[in-house]
Amino acid sequence: MREEEEPSWFARWEEQLPSPDELMPLSQTLITPDLALAFDIPTTHHHPNPSPNPAPPVPHQSDFESPDLTGGGGAAAANGGDEPARTLKRPRLVWTPQLHKRFVDAVAHLGIKNAVPKTIMQLMSVDGLTRENVASHLQKYRLYLKRMQGLSSSGGGPASGVSHSAEDQLFASAPVPHHFLTRGPATAADPFMSYAPAVAALQHHQMAAAAVAAHQHQYYHQQQQQQQRHLGHFGSPPGNGFADHGFLTRAVGQPGLHRMVGPGGVGIVQTPAPAPPSTAGSYVEDLESGTGGGNRRVLTLFPTNED
DNA sequence: ACAAGAATAT
């Protein structure tokens, strides 16, 4: 019985998260030279980063290919007032623990069945993040979950040493909701089950997703809904010592940490998209909380120039 | 036509 790491790791996993300042250089790397010019953003990427934190050593791409009009619409060639960010190829997205946490958080709030790339992307509210980015990450994340399921329900050896390879380090930085691993066919006794169809219907309105999340932002229970598809029932694994209801509540939803999008010193959030009404940003409850006191709001991959 | 998911490529 060695669960001494249980209460320890989750208290440290948020400490290891780089400070919000680390996000700035990350975002800058996602700005293409063309985009920087278009937005009049000086490429003076100063790295005031003397911190011992493992900053994402994302090498800046030397150059980018010409804006290839792969849109199939030659008419888009003249993108005078159009956003170049849409046509230009962006550098590879680096999934930092912060981003991954938001990802897991969004998936946890939506539920496995509603956790589709588009919805996840919208809930994450990370400007610049594309559906493709989320889809790719989601694919890998599912493989990771599947791997864990196999190990946990292996039954062959409880002494399964959690040999976390470097590949799992990213995923290990964020707590995995228990219902991700344990497939409970039933447990549909949630009042939020009714919102599920709403989410499906909301896909025409982006703001709905935010509203849903805001509604259930504090309720963390097994949100399961019977799906109409013919998904085989997964044998519910017996109560393995993998699921902890306790830490989930604390890890995902920190009590008293309702950080709404308030007045901040950094107004780097530019919302070119049809900004949702009051509901926008209201659901931002639990951002990564630096132990040193570093809470931020909506993440953005496109920070304006620093003062 | 759009989106999700898997497969494949870089």
Added chain:
DNA sequence: GATATTCTTG
């Protein structure tokens, strides 16, 4: 290995 892109299917 991590992420992007392509391909197929719903």
